[in-house]
Amino acid sequence: MATVNPTQLSPEQLKELIQGPGDEWTYEMRRQCQEILPGVLLGPLQASKSLETLQSLGVTHIVCIRDKMEAFSVRPRFPDKFTYLVLDVQDSEEQNLIRLFPQASAFIDSAISKGGRVLVHCNGGISLSPAFVVMYVMQHLQISWEDALHMVQNRRYCISPNGGFLTQIKEYESIYKAHNTLANYPQQERATVARRKREDDSDDELELRYVN
Template identity: 75%
Template structure:
């Protein structure tokens, strides 16, 4: 779901975000809307059914360290659609491998008019990394602009060093995928024609190898006679 219709000025405004928001420490325990239909926050924000309903949340991405699975878990599975990702909240965790499933879940939800909350335990490092990668690809931003965009809405985010490295790497990945998808495909009939020409050329070579010797003066077939090494006149003409 690439939004490539924004002007440079509009993108600048998107990255800067609302300038009239005064960030307060207690807002860490709340969720913030990063782009239309996508919200980011801590686990505590997903525990209040009243809050979720007031925000018209329909889908929730629950990203948790495997050690937290006993407490960080879907609280209202009969009320919302959930995607649960079990990861390790450390710098060695591969987020890029897990991101496609999260992106597909978010894309589908928003495309169908839903609103998605993405959360981890604190909403500081793990879940923000996924959201930064999402908005980076959604708006075709650099990793710096994507990070600033999310930070300008949820000021407390701070991906760890390993996650930040992967965010940088993902910019090259998504740009390469976009370049490949935009490259015009070669018509299939061209490859078939080339194969047909190659086959015909090969057949012609086979015919040349099988063609009998011909007397070019009479255009008649003249078989080669065996030559005896014992005949002293064998080589005379």
């Protein structure tokens, strides 16, 4: 599975990517992890507990997302074998995921840029970790929240982010798009706008001095 560059995908290729492989889903697969994007796997706690399985999948980094009350059981199992990021997050509709997402996103990006493979997991792999992965897919592929949710669901059919997480996933679409717009704004035009603002501020200051 090669790294996906969204700018090189045609609309048909992107649609095919979102639809997924169409593999038959069985109940037992809930206990396993699935590859959502090249190098990004999503699963439950159980998928993080087998050293043999993790090594067979080529995992190098693990994002362990847990409620603080689960810290005794949901924890890094092999800190000497893998690089971990642990996020203490409440699995409640009031929990702010958007504030925590940049840390997870940067960790995943760094791992992949080094040729690594990342497992993102929570306890059940149903609500909490899928919410982070949906936001990551949305941002990485620059697609809508609906398409990102469908893409993750088409690979891990059992996911079901709670209502509060789903609301934040929807909100994140406008946030990442605004960030991309700003980042893509031509540097020269940004400099021109900044210069004009300084000039306008100077004019206002001169006018105030004159009035005084």
